[in-house]
Amino acid sequence: MTIRTRIAPSPTGYMHIGTLRTVMFDYFLARQNDGQFIVRIEDTDQARLVDGAVESLLATFKKLGLDYDEGPMLHDDGTSVEHGDCGPYVQSARLGMYKQYADQLRDAGHAYVCFCTAERLEEMRTAQTALKQTPKYDRKCLSLSGEEISTRVGAGERHVLRMKMPEGTVAFEDGIRGRIEFNLADIDDQVILKSDGFASYHLAVVVDDHLMSISHVLRGEEWISSTPKQIVLHDMLGWTMPVYAHVPLILNPDKTKLSKRKGDVSVESYLAKGYLPEALINFISTLGFNPKSDQEIYTRDELVQLFDLSKVNRSGAVMNIDKLDWMNHHYIMQLTEDALMTAVEPFLPGVDMTSPTVRRALMVERDRVQRLTEFAEKLAPYIAIGEYDAATLVWKKADAADAKAQLTGVRDALGALDGAFGTIALLEAAIKEYIGTNGLQNGNVLWPLRVALSGAEKSASPYELLWALGKEESVARIDAAITKLA
RNA sequence: GGCUCCAUCGUCUAAUGGUUAGGACACGGGCUUUUCAAGCCUGUAACGGGGGUUCGACUCCCCCUGGAGUCACCA
Numbered sequence: 177m178t179i180r181t182r183i184a185p186s187p188t189g190y191m192h193i194g195t196l197r198t199v200m201f202d203y204f205l206a207r208q209n210d211g212q213f214i215v216r217i218e219d220t221d222q223a224r225l226v227d228g229a230v231e232s233l234l235a236t237f238k239k240l241g242l243d244y245d246e247g248p249m250l251h252d253d254g255t256s257v258e259h260g261d262c263g264p265y266v267q268s269a270r271l272g273m274y275k276q277y278a279d280q281l282r283d284a285g286h287a288y289v290c291f292c293t294a295e296r297l298e299e300m301r302t303a304q305t306a307l308k309q310t311p312k313y314d315r316k317c318l319s320l321s322g323e324e325i326s327t328r329v330g331a332g333e334r335h336v337l338r339m340k341m342p343e344g345t346v347a348f349e350d351g352i353r354g355r356i357e358f359n360l361a362d363i364d365d366q367v368i369l370k371s372d373g374f375a376s377y378h379l380a381v382v383v384d385d386h387l388m389s390i391s392h393v394l395r396g397e398e399w400i401s402s403t404p405k406q407i408v409l410h411d412m413l414g415w416t417m418p419v420y421a422h423v424p425l426i427l428n429p430d431k432t433k434l435s436k437r438k439g440d441v442s443v444e445s446y447l448a449k450g451y452l453p454e455a456l457i458n459f460i461s462t463l464g465f466n467p468k469s470d471q472e473i474y475t476r477d478e479l480v481q482l483f484d485l486s487k488v489n490r491s492g493a494v495m496n497i498d499k500l501d502w503m504n505h506h507y508i509m510q511l512t513e514d515a516l517m518t519a520v521e522p523f524l525p526g527v528d529m530t531s532p533t534v535r536r537a538l539m540v541e542r543d544r545v546q547r548l549t550e551f552a553e554k555l556a557p558y559i560a561i562g563e564y565d566a567a568t569l570v571w572k573k574a575d576a577a578d579a580k581a582q583l584t585g586v587r588d589a590l591g592a593l594d595g596a597f598g599t600i601a602l603l604e605a606a607i608k609e610y611i612g613t614n615g616l617q618n619g620n621v622l623w624p625l626r627v628a629l630s631g632a633e634k635s636a637s638p639y640e641l642l643w644a645l646g647k648e649e650s651v652a653r654i655d656a657a658i659t660k661l662a
Numbered sequence: 663g664g665c666u667c668c669a670u671c672g673u674c675u676a677a678u679g680g681u682u683a684g685g686a687c688a689c690g691g692g693c694u695u696u697u698c699a700a701g702c703c704u705g706u707a708a709c710g711g712g713g714g715u716u717c718g719a720c721u722c723c724c725c726c727u728g729g730a731g732u733c734a735c736c737a
Contacts, residue, residue, distance in 0.1 A: 184737090185737090186736080186737050188737095218737065219737095220736090220737080221735095221736055221737065223736080224736070224737080290735095294734095294735075297734085297735090298734095301734090305663085308663050308664085309663080309664080310663075310664045310665075310733065311664095311733065311734090312664095312733085334735095336735050338735095350667095353667070353668090356666070356667080357666095358665075358666075359665080362664065362665050362666095362733090363665085363733090364733075364734095366734095367734080367735050369735085370735040371735055372735075374735085376734095376735070376736090376737090377736075377737050380737095381737090396731095397666095397667065397668090397730085397731065397732095398731055398732070398737095399731095399732090399737090400666060400667065400731075400732080401665070401666055401667090401731075401732045401733070402732080402733095402737095422667085424667090424668080425730075425731075427730085429673085431729065431730070432729095432730070432731095433730075433731070459674095462674080462675090463674070463675095464674090464675095466674085466675055466676075468675095468676065468677090469676080469685090470675095470676075470684075470685045470686075471685090471686095472674095472685085472686055472687090489668095489674095489675085490667075490668060490669095491667090491668050491669065491729095491730090492667095492668075492729090492730065492731090493673090493674065493675090494673060494674075495673090495674090496673045496674055496686095496687060496688080497673095497687095498673080498687055498688050499673075499674065499686070499687040499688080500687090501687090502686085502687055502688090503687090505700090509700085541699095543698095543699055543700050544698070544699045544700075545699090571696070572696095573696095617696090618695085618696055619696045619697095620696085621696080622695095622696040622697085623696040623697070624696090625696085626696065626697065627696095627697085630697095632697085632698090633697065633698085634697050634698040634699085635697070635698065636697095636698080636699080637695095637696080637697085637698090638696080
């Protein structure tokens, strides 16, 4: 069997972090089996349409470097063009198909026209809830005669099409959870065609999954209870259903379903906060999935090899942001110099990325950074040293006179050095030698030197600072410090 | 409330009948050290409860408890 997976987000203008995880699982499954990964846009809710949302969604796939085989793809000019033989891949362009199957269901007696108004339905539900009953359509319109229906429809009365839920039970083998069974008596007669002519999610998804030959439907756990509705629809249409696998929820720290209100839910916001795509993908892919080893860092290819639906956990997972930070730091340290520059550039508007000092400073400071956004602050003292108190220059075990003497001494020593500025190690060796020959303690020299170069109580080491700043600027800063102490 | 899913350190997880219940993040201590990080070493910390099955249960079954999801002309 060819594996064909699909992700079908509704275009709300951003990609939910939970969607990203499902995307990754779909991606792993498809790539591992030489199958196809399809992106389909589910925009049947006209009320929730957001301008440019599809493009922004597709742009996120691009930013993450996630390729898919079929679906609308973003071009450089900002427009999207569909690829694949099962199009269109946007549901609002497939209305005719849904209508055709809706008619088929109605003709076969599997669906019926309903004229009930929103008001009546609401009253009915309120009454049922008051009686502690499960809200469910009372099938008032099921008994309407054929003539009455055509008369009222002919008169233009607003109506929907509901599927007539059969009796009995329905069960399916969840790819992650195993067998799940439902009693159809508990399930409402779902609206499959809305009064605006659009198909509801249930019909659209069943038709699309069938027509697009989807073999595996991975989606969030919140969809479990709607699965029987779709299975019944598949049966009514005489189609075989795909494998359904319900992925556990991503949770807020209080264990409820991750919500906007309690934290960041969009992939874009994580990217904007300075998380690297690789880190985010590694983190989210191993949340609820573990290849059964102690390894924490996985490349995308490793995950493609190791992914196994049956090893996906069944319980929800709280996002451990501290761990994401740790992982992001790891990936930042892993970057080549050029890759680091490219990654941080968007976070450093107005900074000259070709400046040797900037490049070196970024290589030095990456050690102290967990998110890309933190670089701006770390970089500032390299570009221009801030105001600082002369007292800061004095090491706790020494005095101002000593600080001045040592700064003067190192400055002179530095004056003789040229080649040493090539690497941090050479600078360290030179400074250490100076300290050694003069019989000094490290702190006597290193503390004032570091403060003179950084202007701060806390900073990178003086060797790193010297290397990043270069000889000329370093000497200038030391001279300025000496003047301060005068 | 009905239906459904779930249940190992604070969090993410490993263990698929026999382990001193392992790892990671976070936290504590130590080493290194001019400061801050990083790094290295190390410590605290978990099987929700009760019944079974079994020579033996974190692992299998049942019940309870707890948590979550879902019950729309939203997906």
